[in-house]
Amino acid sequence: MTRKQRRLVLIGAGVGVLAVAVALMLNAFRDSIVFFNSPSDVAEKHVEPGTRIRLGGLVKDGSIVHSGDLRVRFEVTDGNSEIPVTYQGVLPDLFREGQGVIAEGALDGAGVFDADTILAKHDETYMPKEVADALKKSGHWKDDYAQRAAMPVGGVTK
Amino acid sequence: MTPELGQYALMLALGLALIQATMPIVGARTNDAVLMNMAPPLAVAQFIFVAIAFCALGECYVASDFSVLNVYENSNSAMPLIYRLTSIWGNHEGSMMLWVSILAFFGALVAVFGTNLPLTLKANALAVQAWIAAAFHLFILTTSNPFLRIPDAPFEGRDLNPILQDPGLAFHPPMLYLGYVGFSIAFSFAIAALLEGRIDAAWARWVRPWVLGAWMCLTLGIAGGSYWAYYELGWGGFWFWDPVENASLMPWLAGTALLHSAVVMEKRAALKVWTILLAILTFSLSLIGTFLVRSGVLTSVHAFAVDPTRGIFILAILIVFIGGALALYAWRAPLLKQGGLFAPISREGALVFNNLFLTSACATVFVGTLYPLALEALTGDKISVGPPFFNSTFGPLFIPLMLVMPFGPLLGWKRGDILSAAQRLLAAAMLSAVAIAAAFALEHGGPVLAPFGVGIAIFVMAGAVTDIVERTMILRIPFNAVLSRAIGMPRSVWGTAFAHFGIGAALLGIVSVTAWGSEHIAAIKQGDVIDISHYRLTFDGTFDRPGPNYHDVVGHFTVRRASGEIIGSLEPTRRTFPARNMATTEAALMTRGVSQLYISLGDPDANGAVPVRLFFKPNVLLIWGGAFIMFLGGALSLSDRRLRIGAPHPAKAKAALAPAE
Numbered sequence: 085m086t087r088k089q090r091r092l093v094l095i096g097a098g099v100g101v102l103a104v105a106v107a108l109m110l111n112a113f114r115d116s117i118v119f120f121n122s123p124s125d126v127a128e129k130h131v132e133p134g135t136r137i138r139l140g141g142l143v144k145d146g147s148i149v150h151s152g153d154l155r156v157r158f159e160v161t162d163g164n165s166e167i168p169v170t171y172q173g174v175l176p177d178l179f180r181e182g183q184g185v186i187a188e189g190a191l192d193g194a195g196v197f198d199a200d201t202i203l204a205k206h207d208e209t210y211m212p213k214e215v216a217d218a219l220k221k222s223g224h225w226k227d228d229y230a231q232r233a234a235m236p237v238g239g240v241t242k
Numbered sequence: 243m244t245p246e247l248g249q250y251a252l253m254l255a256l257g258l259a260l261i262q263a264t265m266p267i268v269g270a271r272t273n274d275a276v277l278m279n280m281a282p283p284l285a286v287a288q289f290i291f292v293a294i295a296f297c298a299l300g301e302c303y304v305a306s307d308f309s310v311l312n313v314y315e316n317s318n319s320a321m322p323l324i325y326r327l328t329s330i331w332g333n334h335e336g337s338m339m340l341w342v343s344i345l346a347f348f349g350a351l352v353a354v355f356g357t358n359l360p361l362t363l364k365a366n367a368l369a370v371q372a373w374i375a376a377a378f379h380l381f382i383l384t385t386s387n388p389f390l391r392i393p394d395a396p397f398e399g400r401d402l403n404p405i406l407q408d409p410g411l412a413f414h415p416p417m418l419y420l421g422y423v424g425f426s427i428a429f430s431f432a433i434a435a436l437l438e439g440r441i442d443a444a445w446a447r448w449v450r451p452w453v454l455g456a457w458m459c460l461t462l463g464i465a466g467g468s469y470w471a472y473y474e475l476g477w478g479g480f481w482f483w484d485p486v487e488n489a490s491l492m493p494w495l496a497g498t499a500l501l502h503s504a505v506v507m508e509k510r511a512a513l514k515v516w517t518i519l520l521a522i523l524t525f526s527l528s529l530i531g532t533f534l535v536r537s538g539v540l541t542s543v544h545a546f547a548v549d550p551t552r553g554i555f556i557l558a559i560l561i562v563f564i565g566g567a568l569a570l571y572a573w574r575a576p577l578l579k580q581g582g583l584f585a586p587i588s589r590e591g592a593l594v595f596n597n598l599f600l601t602s603a604c605a606t607v608f609v610g611t612l613y614p615l616a617l618e619a620l621t622g623d624k625i626s627v628g629p630p631f632f633n634s635t636f637g638p639l640f641i642p643l644m645l646v647m648p649f650g651p652l653l654g655w656k657r658g659d660i661l662s663a664a665q666r667l668l669a670a671a672m673l674s675a676v677a678i679a680a681a682f683a684l685e686h687g688g689p690v691l692a693p694f695g696v697g698i699a700i701f702v703m704a705g706a707v708t709d710i711v712e713r714t715m716i717l718r719i720p721f722n723a724v725l726s727r728a729i730g731m732p733r734s735v736w737g738t739a740f741a742h743f744g745i746g747a748a749l750l751g752i753v754s755v756t757a758w759g760s761e762h763i764a765a766i767k768q769g770d771v772i773d774i775s776h777y778r779l780t781f782d783g784t785f786d787r788p789g790p791n792y793h794d795v796v797g798h799f800t801v802r803r804a805s806g807e808i809i810g811s812l813e814p815t816r817r818t819f820p821a822r823n824m825a826t827t828e829a830a831l832m833t834r835g836v837s838q839l840y841i842s843l844g845d846p847d848a849n850g851a852v853p854v855r856l857f858f859k860p861n862v863l864l865i866w867g868g869a870f871i872m873f874l875g876g877a878l879s880l881s882d883r884r885l886r887i888g889a890p891h892p893a894k895a896k897a898a899l900a901p902a903e
Contacts, residue, residue, distance in 0.1 A: 093586055098598055101639075105602040108635040109609055116630035119623060138626055150847055154765050173763055174844040174853045177476075177825050188626075 118188060123165040126191070133191045139167060139199075140186040148181055160185060160197070169197040176202060245310050245389035248298025252389075255291035255346065256379035258284055262372035266365035270437070278365035282353035285368050288375065289350035296330075296343045299388050303330050309395035312336060312388040318401040318821055320791035328412045329402040334536060334552075335388035337415060341532070342378045344416075344423040348452075349375065352427060359448060366434030367427075374426055377559045385552045401791065401821035410470035414463055418490055421460025422528040425497055427452040429525035432518045433567060436574040446508035446517065451880060453504060453521075457497045458876035464490050465869035476827030476842035478857045480755070480865055483632045488611040489531035495604035496524040499597045506593050510582045510655060513594070515575050520597070522571060526564040527604070533560050534611070588658040592650035599643040606635040644698050644749065648705020651738055652712065666712055670704030685758050692757030699753060702746030706739045737879025741872045748868025751836075754861035765851035775858035777839060778802045779812070784852065792819045794828075797843050797852060801832060814841040814854070836863040 120138045121131060131137055139160055147159035147166075154173055158181075159166045169187050179185060179202060187199035262284035269277025302310045303326045306319040316333045317326055331337040349371040356364050382388070431449045435441040467490065472480045481487060500520040506513045533556045584590040610627045617623055648670060652663040677700040681693035711717075713735060714727045762774050768783040780800045787794040799812040815828035829842040837860045844853030 087583060090583060094594065097594070101598040101602050102605070105606055105635065105639060108638055109606055109631075112610075112631040112634045113613075113627075116628065116634065118626045118628060120625065138624075152765070154763065154853055174842075174855050177827060177845075 120186075122162040123160055123167045124162055126167060127165050131191060133193050136188070136190050138186055138188045139169065139197055140184070141167075143179070143181050143183055143185050145181045160187065167191075167195070167197050169199050171199040171202055173202075244298050244301050244305075244307065245391065248295040248302075249383075249387065249389040251291045251294040251298065252379060252383060255288050255295065255342075256376060256383065258288040258291065259372045259376040259379055262288060263369050263376050266369040267437070270362045270365045270369075275361065278361050281365045281368035282356075285346075285349040285353035285371070288372070289346040292343050292346040292375075292379075296339050299336060299339055300327065300330055302389075303327060306399065307395075308397070308399050309391050310388075311390045311392050314392060314396055314399045316399070316402050318399040318791060320821075321402065321407065322790060324409070324412060325402060325407045329406070331415045332402050332406045332411060335382070335386045337419075338378065338382050338386050338536070339388055340416065341419055341423060342375060342382065344419050345371070345375050345378065345426060348424060348427055352430075352452075356448075362438060363431070363434050363445075363448075366437050367430040370430035370433045371426060374430075374563065377563070381552075381555050381559065385555050398821075401819060404792070404817065404819040404822060404824050404826045405474055407819075408470065408474050410466060410474065414466040414470055416463075417459050417466055418463030421456050421458075421463050421497075422490075422493060422531060424452060424456025424459060425493060425500075425521075425525040425528050427456070428500065428521040429567070432521035433570065435518060435578075436570050439574055439577040441514050441518065441578050443508050443511040445514075446504040449521070450501070450504045450508060453497060453501050453524075454876050454880050457494070457501055458873050458880070460490070460494050460497060461869055461876065462873050464494060465866045465873075469866050472862075473829050473831060473840075474826070476829050476855065478761070478829070478840050478842070478855065478859065480752075480862070483610075483629045485611050486535055488607050488632075489534045492604050492607055492611070493524055493527040493531055495600050495607065496520060496527050499600040499604070500524050502593045502596050502600075506590050510584065510590055512582045512584060512590060514578050516597070518575065518578070519571060520601075522564075522567045526560075526567065527608075529560050529563060533557060582656075584655070585657045587653065587660050589650065589653045589655045591658070592646060592653055595646055596643065596650065599639055603636050603639040603643070606639065607632065610635065641698065644702050644745075647702055647742055647745075648708065651709045651735075651742070667701075667705055667708055670701055670708050673704045674698070674701035688757035692753055695753035695757070696750060699746045699750035702749065703743050706743035706746065709735070709742075710739050733882040734879045737875045737877075737882065740875030740878055742875075744868045744871030744873075744875060746868070747864045747871060748866075751861045751864030751866075751868060755859050755865070758860050759862075760858045762856040763854070764856075765847065765853045767851050772854075772856055773804075774839070774856055775860075776804050777809075777858070778804060778806075779839075779841075779856070781852075781854075784846075787815075789817070791821060792817045794818075795843075797841075797854070799830075799841060801839065812839065812841050814843045816843050816845065833863065836861050836867065838862050 118136050118138050120140055121129065123139065123141050125131075126137075126139065141160040141162040144159040144161040144166055147157075149157045151157070155170065156172070156175065157168060157170050159168050161167075169189075171187065171189075186203040187197060188201040188203070189197060189199035192198050262281060265277050265284075266281035269275070269280070299312070301307075302313050303317055304323065306313065306317060306326065308314040308317075308319075312333065312335050316329045316336070321329070329336070331340045349368060352359075352364070352371070353368060359367075428449050431445065431452075435445055464487075467487070468480050471482070472478065500517065503513050503517045503520055507517045533553075536552065536556060610631050614625050614627055617625060648667055649660070649663050652658075652666055653660070674697040678693045678697035681696045685693070710728075713731055714724045716724050719727075760775055762772055764770075764772065766772065766781050768781060770781045772779045772781070778801075780802070782798040782800060784795055784797045787796050795816045795818075796813050797815070799814075800808060801810050801812060802808050810832055812830040812832055814830040816825055817828050818825045825845070827842045827844075829840055832839040837858070840855075840857040840859055842855045844855070846852045
């Protein structure tokens, strides 16, 4: 095998594997990407029931209702609109009223968001970036949040 | 006084780094030995001053000097000494100090131990190392100074983020950084080779131990971080495909590829241009990892502060170093001579296969991690790319890699015999088939493909054993002869077998946990009984227990076998930290063989019911055990005398030390 042939084989193999990788990625992008929406986005964009999204905002004060069997119902708000969320399971350590939260799941036919994952940050001074942006957009960002978010402390996504 | 001393030492280190970054290169250009010989003492001196700065910061933490802003924000005098020490790197400024300390440490190591390096290569490499150091010293002094004072010193600090108050944190960040920053040596040598426009097989021999050392630390660092997330976060997961985890996985994948291509370069003088590119890419991915984690573009436990100037500074460092290195590569790489020929079916061919798949897998992780950032910057749409994406891209690319892995070491250099290799792997393949059948018969539920995953894992492990069996000729010649062959074998052969066995073991753990782990989530009251897998747990209630800077609520569970025999108790804990009004979950683990029972508690509700997460994790310890075996493989390989002795003279060394394979 000459040098030139070897190089062709190598380049061919490289392009082949890369093509497979690209095909896998395109395929995965088609059905495993989840968009982040605030409650206002959900209302504006008419998100279809059954579409997997991430819903982010603040847990509305006084909206948390526990029922037996680890079921919980609460409302996520960005100041302009609210969406009721149901979830069954153990809530994160820092899930509290008035705190930022991200719920992943889908809307059911009745407009209730059925979450299978709840992400809340592990630090009470922390505001998830997506939630902060969404609040700024809806004009309900308070300087108080910025001050708290700017404090150099960690938050955790999980 | 101490913090000022530290800051002053860091400024001096910056000055030394600037001299080290220029003078030796001028010397190498003008062939001035005096200028070139300045590099090693400068590297050592720079390290000493960085070490002084780091120790000064450490002293502020040990002494709980809350007049230092950084200490005030991240420490508390009630914290045990170990956590006061680890909180040095539990924040942005301190972790950057750790980063540059390790960078300077590696520079000093090259200066001290690189006595057999050619003068110009050593001078250029140390100068490149100093460019990186200077950039990061400047970054710390201008945007992330850990020595800033507060005019009115508070009496008490704000405490370290409670989830970081854990022994795992003493070990995970330094290991990870040793890995990240260790790859800077390969980068510096690659740039030095490009500056000289000359490279030979000896280059790989000098660089490989550094790559190997960095890879070992990164392996342990990633595994440590994974285990920390597993027991500390209370979710029972070992890998979340979180961008921050991916940031450490990418350099690991590229570094693994580099490790293998450097072998080809060392043994066969082939793949030089590719190896140089991989050396540049590996450290570039380490820098990108630092950028992702430290700039605040990602929000996670690792993004300590969101400060745009820092992000922009690191982005500038990134563009200058990666862009500059790649431009230099494009310009100078064509000067490098091509190496030896080989057939597609050969050891080289197998290693090229390894490189293709590892870099492609790395590329999918790269795209999955950065695509959301790019999309948000371009369109404003916020998306999350989660585990499904990585499972369906990374997974399929790793399967061929695993299947081919056992063949590699059995093929000869230059031209291999695939049939003979297949014959020798017959036993391994049969063992794997038995394992698949057993998995189908014994396990119910779980994905249909899971038993095949077990099969692949067993094949990889048995393949690694096959290599050793073949080489020692065990069962075919008398035991004493086998023993002497085993002892006489190059350590790097043992290293390869260990590392490959380790990845097989880790895969077995991952497949078992993912497919057959059981989970039970419930709100329970005192006296409740839960059955999980073959165990029966009784909840005996909760009690309070005070700690130094926290307060525990402990749940007590009695664990019985299905037969009723008591085998122990578990005490998962809710830990509250008053200084930050924060609670963490301390999961309780019970190890049964390599499997684990796992309980974490939630907050009790109004009627006193306690939410619990209970997992049975079959073979879960193999995941980290496998990583540790890989680390041992690296250590064995590093102790190979062929890597330590000789190789001072490029051309001669190769002829004299070429292995008889």
